[in-house]
Amino acid sequence: MVISIIGAVAGLLIAAFGLYYLVKEWKDPESKKIYGIISGIGAVIFIAMLVKLLVELL
Numbered sequence: 484m485v486i487s488i489i490g491a492v493a494g495l496l497i498a499a500f501g502l503y504y505l506v507k508e509w510k511d512p513e514s515k516k517i518y519g520i521i522s523g524i525g526a527v528i529f530i531a532m533l534v535k536l537l538v539e540l541l
Contacts, residue, residue, distance in 0.1 A: 484539050490532035497525030 501522030508514035 484536065487532050487536035487539060491529055491536060494525050494528030494530075494532055498522050498529055499525070501525055 501518050501524075505515060505518035505522060508518065
């Protein structure tokens with residue numbers, strides 16, 4: 484359960500920082516691509532850990 488919480492927090496932070504830099508570097512197409520991918524990976528990690536946590540609790 485602790486691993487799921489830590490993973491969810493880490494995924495949320497990765498997604499948040501990726502979105503922050505995506506907005507900050509919006510005009511550079513290469514940066515936009517990189518930070519978009521990073522944000523997506525963070526979101527997938529967050530959702531996966533959230534689902535894992537919900538399954539563990541039920």
